[in-house]
Amino acid sequence: MLLRFMKTSVVLFALFSWLIAGSSLLRAAPVVAGAVTVELIAETTAVVPGERFNVALDFKLEPHWHLYWKNPGASGLPVEIEWQLPAGLSAGEIQWPAPERIELGGLMNYGYEDAVTLIVPIQAAQEFDLGTAVPIHAEVSWLVCEQFCMPGDASLSLELTTASEALNSDEAATFDAARARLPEVTTPWLVSATVEGQKLVLTIEQTDGSAIPSDLYFYADKGGVIEPSALQTLSSVGEGQVQLRANLDVMQLQEPSAAVAGVLQSQSGNWAIDLRIGAEAAAVQPPLLGGAVPAATGFEGVLLNLGLPGWLLLAFFGGLILNVMPCVLPVLSLKVFSLLKHSGQSRAQALLHGGAYTAGVVVSFLALAAVLLALRAVGERIGWGFQLQSPNFVVVLTVVFFLFALNLMGVFEVGTSLVGADTKVSKRNDVLGSFGMGVLAAVVGAPCMGPLVASVSGIAVQTNAAIGLLIFGVMGCGLASPFLFLSVFPKLVAYLPKPGVWMESVKQFMGFLLMAAVVFLALVAGRLGGVDAVIALLIALLVAGLAAWIYGRWSVPVKPKRTQRFAQAISLALLVFATYYAI
Structure with a gap:
């Protein structure tokens, strides 16, 4: 009887240990580097051959510190990832949440405070055998800033196993929260882009009666398109139509591009846009809307x-x-x-x-x-x-x-x-x-x-x-x-x-x-x-x-x-x- 109890205990302990180990492999051990804590996490419990799955870098920051968006603005460096994956896996682009405006030393920067989760999709080849271990390794680097900045890096790894189906992991809620911060892929208005002198002009028109926010701000996807630290103005140019003006960057003036992409942001939402730049816009000087006021006041x-x-x-x-x-x-x-x-x-x-x-x-x-x-x-x-x-x-x-x-x-x-x-x-x-x-x-x-x-x-x-x-x-x-x-x-x-x-x-x-x-x-x-x-x-x-x-x-x-x-x-x-x- 005692011998049977001991054998049962050993089996249960081994099973429990395996479950704990399997759970821990769904996220890399967190790395603490100065003001940053970062983890590599997986959304699902397994890799299904021929299908795509998601992993993410989950950053948590000390108060008042910030990381940078893919276009960091006037200063800074974005998060960069160097993947080390087995044959049959290929990583996609980072899915960047909509950024925040962060002023530092008179410069307007784009980034994230407190916490941010960067999702990266990974495609698995069909040739994987079921039950195969799939190690995922990422070399991550970043620049984190408060009043001064410090570079950081981390080596993160996790291991999944191939299976015929994958269930949501304990981190699924983190991925859902991260997706909620992504810009919407369509706007409720008609948006066009033109150039007026040294300014980029985005014309936004109502199409179905959706109100146009008075606090719209435009983030360009890439540096060298607009001047991040310059004031953007939002002007009414007619019934149901406004124009947002942003100063063009010197690089854009010297080597104009034919398209512009980025994020339109207001307190009510974020919308991704990708537009061809059309002909020069008509010069208008209407009154500013309530949300577009100079940053500096008084003396x-x-x-x-x-x-x-x-x-x-x-x-x-x-x-x-x-x-x-x-x-x-x-x-x-x-x-x-x-x-x-x-x-x-x-x-x-x-x-x-x-x-x-x-x-x-x-x-x-x-x-x-x-x-x-x-x-x-x-x-x-x-x-x-x-x-x-x-x-x-x-x-x-x-x-x-x-x-x-x-x-x-x-x-x-x-x-x-x-x-x-x-x-x-x-x-x-x-x-x-x-x-x-x-x-x-x-x-x-x-x-x-x-x-x-x-x-x-x-x-x-x-x-x-x-x-x-x-x-x-x-x-x-x-x-x-x-x-x-x-x-x-x-x-x-x-x-x-x-x-x-x-x-x-x-x-x-x-x-x-x-x-x-x-x-x-x-x-x-x-x-x-x-x-x-x-x-x-x-x-x-x-x-x-x-x-x-x-x-x-x-x-x-x-x-x-x-x-x-x-x-x-x-x-x-x-x-x-x-x-x-x-x-």
Whole structure:
């Protein structure tokens, strides 16, 4: 009796284990990569030879993060899948749900927040034998963004078995929800496309009395068709007829295409359209419908509507406001410290240093803008502050800030009183230090999307290169203007506290401000590369700290020259190793 019970238990346990295993094979183990969790799931329990079945990538995002649609808009990259399938299987195109509009840094992007499921149909050949295991593997890559972006990837696998019929899996409801987000394949109206000057005009006419929404927006399937960040207008042109106008992209103006495809969206639904572009439309300027209003209002909206003069004013004020943004304050604290120590300098010296600092800021803004515009011209979809999307750049900047902080705290000194790039070894080095501090303020301040900066930077990357460079140059002038003003009127510095012993305490306190910047950059590195990247960065900072201590301990005038040179060589080697290790 006992033996029979044990045999029955073993059989039931084996059967239960097989059922659990079979169920688990219908979805890949979820992969967590930073702000993204992704799974590969199947809609059915088996593969029927000769029939099509569906799999999907099921993404879940942390709050405020987003992925990109197939046309990411003004910046970003879409989800990409590289399939590894056995012979007899062929994957179709991704079925993209209708996107959302997501403004980031003045740029209009198209994507998804919170969660999205991307369905992919797979066709099975008739030649499969029943009971054959069918492994499905996907290499997935994406770009996920909040205020900054980080690339991600995952290797996902699942295994199904061929059978004469397939039942719905436990994931069928997820697929149904995903299909509900797909655009409808037909519209309830007659839609035609024409070109009017530099605008794409979609004419929408009622056919069966169906009301035309007043909040329609058009997403082009491909980049380079319309300008995503430009305002779209919806105008009534007659009874039961409206026209939606969108600015054509520069690429479309240079190489016009004969057709346009995309999604019409309103709060009441989404509709896919695929149209031939007809003859030029009649020029009409009717009143706007209620739903089409400029994105910027008030002071900002007034300046935006003034054209180039307003854009330049907006850029200047935006740069000025950057001086109080958290990511710039640690750098500016060093400049304030420099002003305190030079409160007795002549007007000529003040102008020289103010001019050098301003030149450092403006030259750096122009250089960053030139790189940004050049990359966008060759098809890269990036926005202002793109340098903080580079893990290697973030590592180098973190190490530099860490060394600045150690210097302020007294771990090491260079010359008589070197503060990183702001050295006072000689008058010449002092000017170079002011220029270098301007460079640092620009590089760190550029990614800050403070008030006004977002709108004008979006305009700058959409207009021609000359105007774009001018806008960013003026923004740099705004960032540098407070210190340039104090240089023009050096007597104002007299109202600042007089230099004294107390400044040593202030200097050390400012070291903690820079350490706060190091913490912020470590967070950025973690978002870009995950926990492993943060661990590598912390090890690099440990080695860099050792290098700084060796330099401050043995590379001092009281030590023999040979000892100083040896300490300098060891410190440099450790510093190079630390940076290389983290990169």
